[in-house]
Amino acid sequence: MKTSPPSSSIEDYVKVIYSFTEWQDKPITSTQLAQRLGVANSSVSEMVRKLKDQGLVDHQPYSAITLTADGVRLALSMVRRHRLIETFLVRELGYRWDEVHDEAELLEHAVSDTFIDRMAAKLGNPVRDPHGDPIPAADGSVHMPAAHRMSELDDGHTGLITRISDDNPELLRYLSAEEIALDDDVEVLGRKPFGGALVVRIGSGGSGREFDLAEEVAAALWVHSAAAHPGCSLEHS
Secondary structure, eight states, X not given: OOOOOOOXXXXXXXXXXXXXXXXSSOOBOHHXXXXXXXXXXXXXXXXXXXXXXXXXXXXXXXXXXXXXXXXXXXXXXXXXXXXXXXXXXXXXXXXXXXXXXXXXXXXXXXSOHHHHHHHHHHTTOOSBOTTSOBOOOTTSOEEEOOEEEGGGOOTTOEEEEEEEOXXXXXXXXXXXXXXXXXXXXXXXXXXXTTTOOEEEEESSGGGOEEEEEOHHHHHHEEEEETTSOTTOOEEEO
16 A cells, blocks of 8 residues: 655654754754744644654653654655755855745755755755755765854864854844855854853954854854864764
């Protein structure tokens, strides 16, 4: 008997669950899932029960939600679609990086696997999207850069900006206006007293500029150590 493909809602849920834990180890809760999806807690509870029945998540009452192996496979497929579409929109259609998320959300459910594979080939099989998030390969393997939040780095740390969170489009527009981008050199100079801004130098040599970054901005930037090449990565399957 042929099984029907998962609904777009199921695809969205597993993608959000995966994305929440991609750059940190703490699993997502029902409340956090509801906030990310903009739905009521009761709707999340009902959908999580459905996901559990389909073998896509593990969940016990009042505990966090984790993906099963089947859930991870579906999530990686959707993440691959989303990030390839974002990359195509920026490279080929001239979208700004703060415009692509919503478009990709619509398109990722509407195109076939063949379309995605041909898009990947057309783009040269990129390994990261416009924000630096890794694009899973067709076989589900993911190359995660060894990177840390800028807000967590010690004074004097140097490296390259390797990922910029796309959670806040306004923050992306601010970074664009300040000409802060992926692969920029960065040096952490220190922090202003009494929990003040993080002071950093961005740019190489004489072109480097100092910035006082608010916590929200520093937490959205991920830095790859200068001791390693930006192409160096850790593989997770």
